[in-house]
Amino acid sequence: RRGTTSRLGGSFMRRLVSLALALALPIPAAAQTLEAAAASHAKPKIVVIDAGHGGRDQGAIFHGLKEKDLARSIADKLQLALAAVKGLAARETREGDRYLGLADRVDKAKELGGKAMVSIHADDIRGGGERGVVLYYYGRFRKLHPRPGVRVLSDPPRSQVRASRELARHLHKSLREHGIPVRGIDRAAYVVLKSPRIPSVLVEVGNLRDGREAGRMADPEFQELVSRALAQGLGSYLQVSEPILAASAR
Numbered sequence: 001r002r003g004t005t006s007r008l009g010g011s012f013m014r015r016l017v018s019l020a021l022a023l024a025l026p027i028p029a030a031a032q033t034l035e036a037a038a039a040s041h042a043k044p045k046i047v048v049i050d051a052g053h054g055g056r057d058q059g060a061i062f063h064g065l066k067e068k069d070l071a072r073s074i075a076d077k078l079q080l081a082l083a084a085v086k087g088l089a090a091r092e093t094r095e096g097d098r099y100l101g102l103a104d105r106v107d108k109a110k111e112l113g114g115k116a117m118v119s120i121h122a123d124d125i126r127g128g129g130e131r132g133v134v135l136y137y138y139g140r141f142r143k144l145h146p147r148p149g150v151r152v153l154s155d156p157p158r159s160q161v162r163a164s165r166e167l168a169r170h171l172h173k174s175l176r177e178h179g180i181p182v183r184g185i186d187r188a189a190y191v192v193l194k195s196p197r198i199p200s201v202l203v204e205v206g207n208l209r210d211g212r213e214a215g216r217m218a219d220p221e222f223q224e225l226v227s228r229a230l231a232q233g234l235g236s237y238l239q240v241s242e243p244i245l246a247a248s249a250r
Contacts, residue, residue, distance in 0.1 A: 044089035045238050047082055048114035050192055051075035051092065052121040055099030060124035063214040071120040072097065074205060074223050078118070081224070081231035087240030088231075102191035103151040109198050116167055116234055117200040119192045122208040122217060130213045132181030133226070135172055136202040137164035138194060139187020153194040163199040167237045171201060174233030178225055199237070203230065 052071040053059035059067025075092060082090040091112040094100040100108070109117045123131055138161050156164075168185045175182045193200045205226060206213040216222050 044087055045115040045240060046113045047088055047090050047234050047238075048109040048112050048117040048198070049075045049078050049082075049090055049092045050105050050109070050117060050119035051094055052119055054094050054097055057099050060122060060208045062124075062208045063211055065122075065208060065214055065218055067122045067124075067208060068097065070122050070205070070208070070217055073220075074120050074227060077220075077223050077227040078120070078230055081227040082234065085231050085235040085240060088235055088238065101151070103153050105192050106153060106195050109195055109200075114198045115238055117192070117195060117198050118171075118230060118234070119190075119200070119202040121202060121204050122206060123204040124209055125207045126209060128207050128209065130181070130210050131204075131207040132183040132213075133175055133206065134183045134204040135168045135185045136188045136190060136193065136204070137161065137168045137185070138189065138200070140189045153191060154196070156194050156196050160196055160199070164193065164201060167199040167234075168201045170237040171203070171230060171233035174236065175226070175229045177232075178229035180226060180229055 051068075051074075053068035054072070055068075057068065059071070061067070079090040079092065082088050091114070093105040093108045093112075105119070123134065125131060138156055140155065165185075172182055172185055188202070190202050193202055206217045208214050208217070
């Protein structure tokens with residue numbers, strides 16, 4: 001019995017030491033794990049804003065307005081609007097007035113870790129009158145012949161096209177809730193819509209050829225209204241909290 005008691009005592013002491021070590025050692029590691037999990041949970045989802053044209057590529061020019069300048073102004077306001085949506089953060093493909101190739105914009109969105117991409121433009125429709133906002137996701141209707149020297153990207157997979165269509169629907173709904181004239185959702189084979197992993201939508205804010213619509217697009221208050229609507233739609237699509245309240249059209 002004395003030997004048995006001695007073995008039990010030794011076994012108890014070993015278990016006690018092991019328990020002490022188990023309690024003492026993992027605490028820093030556990031704390032680091034919890035901190036990492038919290039940081040991951042708090043990490044905002046990146047929305048990539050692509051201001052159309054830029055630099056030597058001025059886009060459409062009518063009524064004293066340049067498409068590249070309108071796109072830049074709205075993109076900057078959208079970045080501010082997205083900062084007001086908890087859980088989102090904005091990044092831009094081009095900063096300032098510089099040229100960036102279309103395929104390079106898709107690459108940049110991937111590099112920035114985008115979860116959604118919105119490309120801002122103004123329409124150039126001859127005899128089209130007022131059109132309102134038109135939203136495009138990827139779709140091919142005819143064979144395209146790219147210019148020499150232009151890098152050709154593959155078509156996005158069908159699953160990605162479906163995701164982009166869903167993003168367009170969220171943006172469309174939010175624009176209408178803000179009282180903004182919206183013509184609808186359409187498909188086009190624009191290069192900036194070809195990301196294989198990032199849902200992408202091109203937004204034609206209005207027809208720059210039409211004087212009345214051009215004046216509306218140049219209005220800073222209208223630009224802010226469009227930006228808030230797009231930010232709310234993006235928040236809804238990416239399922240983040242605290243959407244921006246809809247505002248009446250001005």
